[in-house]
Amino acid sequence: MIKINRKVEYALMVLKLMKDKDANELTTAREVCDKFETPFDTTAKVMQLMNTAGILHSQKGVKGGYTLSGDLSQVSYMALVEIIEGKSFMMDCHEGPCELIHQCNIGQPIKRLNDYLINIFNALSLNELLAEDNLLALKKLPEKKVEDCPIVSKVNI
Secondary structure: OOOOOHHHHHHHHHHHHHHOOOOOOOOOOHHHHHHHOOOOHHHHHHHHHHHHHEEEEEEOOOEEEEOOOHHHHHHEEHHHHHHOOOOOOOOOOOOOOOOOOOOOOHHHHHHHHHHHHHHHHHHHHHHHOOOOOOOOHHHEEEEOOOOHHHOOOOOOO
């Protein structure tokens, strides 16, 4: 399982809440915090980042808040992660602090895995990800369980 940054989780919570509302209904950071018990400063910062990136539109004032700027099918999950985290998802073995870099034999497989995940995350729109119905069924890969692997099935899991 891929670990999702807490800020990205908050962004997804915000977007899901807003997606389920009327298009012109405003959402505030306080509302999100009260509903999901998230920290105010972090939630507000995430909403500001999405506003700056054009995913949200802010309305200033005492009765202000945010609305969705447009269609979430035009924004990929990968784009959201990079907006919130401020960096690329890509992991490069040669850039990170790794004591095993000179004797490692899985650099290419890790690169292949990263490339595969990046392609999936670039293709996955926020609209698909946050949909209540199963829009992902068309793209969904066949499910495989660990027990179905011929090698692993011989080992007690």
